Amino acid sequence: MDNPLRYAAVNCWERYDSAQDQAAMDILGAEFLDFLTHCKTERETVAWVMRHALERGFSQEFSQAQVVRSFRSKAVLLARRGTESLRTGLRLIAAHADTPHLDLKQHPLHEECRVALMKTHYYGGIKKYQWLARPLAVHGVVVLMNGEVRTVCLGESDDDPVLTIMDILPHLSSKQRDETVEKAFIAEKLNVVVGHSPSSTTTTDPVAQRVLEILHATYGIIEEDLYSAELQIVPAGRARYVGLDRSLLGGYGQDDRLCVFAAYTAFMQAAPGSQTQVLLLWDREEVGSEGATGAKSRFMVDTLTDLIEAWEPHCAVRHVLARTKAISADVHAPMDPDYQDVHDKHNAALLGFGPVFSKFTGHRGKVGASEADAEYVAWFRRVLAQKKIPWQMAGMGKVDEGGGGTVAKDMAVYGMEIIDFGPGVLSMHSPFEISSKADLYATVQAYQAFYQSQE
Ligand code: MN
Ligand code: MN
Numbered sequence: 001m002d003n004p005l006r007y008a009a010v011n012c013w014e015r016y017d018s019a020q021d022q023a024a025m026d027i028l029g030a031e032f033l034d035f036l037t038h039c040k041t042e043r044e045t046v047a048w049v050m051r052h053a054l055e056r057g058f059s060q061e062f063s064q065a066q067v068v069r070s071f072r073s074k075a076v077l078l079a080r081r082g083t084e085s086l087r088t089g090l091r092l093i094a095a096h097a098d099t100p101h102l103d104l105k106q107h108p109l110h111e112e113c114r115v116a117l118m119k120t121h122y123y124g125g126i127k128k129y130q131w132l133a134r135p136l137a138v139h140g141v142v143v144l145m146n147g148e149v150r151t152v153c154l155g156e157s158d159d160d161p162v163l164t165i166m167d168i169l170p171h172l173s174s175k176q177r178d179e180t181v182e183k184a185f186i187a188e189k190l191n192v193v194v195g196h197s198p199s200s201t202t203t204t205d206p207v208a209q210r211v212l213e214i215l216h217a218t219y220g221i222i223e224e225d226l227y228s229a230e231l232q233i234v235p236a237g238r239a240r241y242v243g244l245d246r247s248l249l250g251g252y253g254q255d256d257r258l259c260v261f262a263a264y265t266a267f268m269q270a271a272p273g274s275q276t277q278v279l280l281l282w283d284r285e286e287v288g289s290e291g292a293t294g295a296k297s298r299f300m301v302d303t304l305t306d307l308i309e310a311w312e313p314h315c316a317v318r319h320v321l322a323r324t325k326a327i328s329a330d331v332h333a334p335m336d337p338d339y340q341d342v343h344d345k346h347n348a349a350l351l352g353f354g355p356v357f358s359k360f361t362g363h364r365g366k367v368g369a370s371e372a373d374a375e376y377v378a379w380f381r382r383v384l385a386q387k388k389i390p391w392q393m394a395g396m397g398k399v400d401e402g403g404g405g406t407v408a409k410d411m412a413v414y415g416m417e418i419i420d421f422g423p424g425v426l427s428m429h430s431p432f433e434i435s436s437k438a439d440l441y442a443t444v445q446a447y448q449a450f451y452q453s454q455e
Contacts, residue, residue: 010354026437032239036251042293043074045260046283058078062309065272066078074097079278080267082275089322090277091277093451097257097281098284099253101123102192104118108231111208116205125286129167137236138232144221152231165191195207195208247438249437250432254331255429256285258331266448269444282294294410301414304321321415328419329422332358332420333428352438354390357372357393357421361408376417383453389449
C-alpha cells in the first residue's frame with residue numbers, strides 16, 4: 001500500500017517500462033556509448049558539441065536566436081532565446097568536459113633498458129594502480145612554432161598500436177605488497193611504453209631516437225614541439241554495454257561526460273521556453289576550476305554580457321544571473337554494492353532510481369561548498385512531479401568519510417539558484433566507469449523539463 005506520508009524513490013526501469021520508452025532508452029544508450037567512445041578529452045568534447053550545434057543551425061553571431069560560442073577550444077556556451085525578457089533570468093545547465101587522465105610531461109621521452117618511455121603527470125583524482133597493465137591511447141594536439149596544429153589520436157582504431165604502463169610481476173612484489181597503496185604506486189613510475197626497436201642513425205638512446213623519427217614522419221614534429229604539446233594518455237577502446245541485459249553503460253570519462261551528453265541532448269530536444277536556455281561546458285573542474293576555461297574564469301560572465309548586448313542592451317548581467325535558475329550537472333556516487341560501508345544508507349542514492357539531488361558538496365562540516373535553498377529545491381520537486389520523473393535526494397558518502405566539489409559554488413557567487421543534480425556513476429574516476437541506461441534516460445527527461453519550466 002502506498003503511504004502518502006513517506007517518500008519512496010521510483011525505479012526508472014519500472015517508470016519507463018513501456019515499449020516506447022524502452023526503445024527510446026536503447027537509442028539514447030547507443031548514442032551515448034558512441035559519444036563517449038569518440039570524446040575522451042575536453043577539446044574533443046567541445047569540438048563535438050560545436051560541430052553538432054553548427055549542423056543544427058546554431059550561429060556564432062549573437063544577433064541570432066540560437067547561438068554557440070567556444071573559448072580556446074575547451075569551454076563552450078550554447079543559448080536559445082526565450083519569449084520572456086532576459087531580466088527574468090536564465091535556465092542554465094553547467095557540466096564539465098574534462099576528466100581525470102595522465103598528461104605527458106614537458107620532457108616526456110627517455111630510454112631505459114632498451115625501452116623508450118614517456119613520463120606523465122596525472123591530472124585530477126586517480127587511483128594510480130588502475131592505469132597499469134592496460135591498453136592506453138594518446139589524444140591531443142601538438143602546435144608547431146609556426147602555429148600549425150597537429151591533432152593526435154593514436155590507439156583507438158583496430159590498426160593502431162596502443163601504449164601501456166607496466167606493472168611489476170607478482171613474483172617480485174613481496175616488498176610492494178607490504179606497502180600502503182599510496183607508497184606502492186608512485187607517480188614517477190607512471191611511464192608510458194612507446195617503443196623498443198633502435199634507430200640506425202645514432203648509438204645514443206637509439207630506441208628513443210627511433211620514436212622521434214616516427215613522430216617526425218607521422219606528424220612532422222620534433223622533440224621541442226612536445227614541450228608545448230597537450231597530449232593526454234587515456235584508456236584505449238570503445239565504451240561498451242555492461243551486463244547480460246545491456247542495462248549498464250561502461251566507459252572512460254563519464255564524470256562528467258554523462259552529464260554533458262544528457263544536458264546536450266535535453267537542450268537540443270527542448271522546445272524554446274519562456275526563459276532563455278543556456279548550456280555551459282567547463283574545463284578544469286577536476287583540478288579546482290582554475291584557469292581561463294574553468295568555472296572560476298570570466299568566460300560565462302563575459303559571454304553572457306556579449307549576448308545581452310546583442311539581445312537586450314540595457315539589461316545588466318548581474319540582474320540576469322541573480323534571477324537565474326541553474327543545475328550543476330555532475331555525477332553522483334551512489335551505493336557501491338561492495339563498499340556499502342562508506343555510505344550512509346539513509347542518505348545514499350541507488351543506481352537506477354533517477355538523477356540525484358545533492359544540496360551541497362564539500363567535506364567535513366560542509367566546508368568548501370555552496371548549498372541550494374529550500375525554496376529552490378521545492379520548486380524543482382514541483383517541476384519533476386509534473387512529469388512523473390524519478391529523482392533521488394542524497395548526500396555523498398558518510399559525514400567525514402571524504403567529499404568532493406563541483407562547479408556549483410563557483411556559479412552560486414553570482415546569486416543564481418543552483419543545485420547539483422545528475423545521475424549516479426559507479427567506479428567513478430576509474431578508467432572504466434559504470435552508469436545506468438535508465439538513469440541516463442530519466443536524466444534527459446529531467447533536464448528537458450527544467451529547460452521548459454515556467455515562472
Ligand atoms: Mn564531476
Ligand atoms: Mn570528478
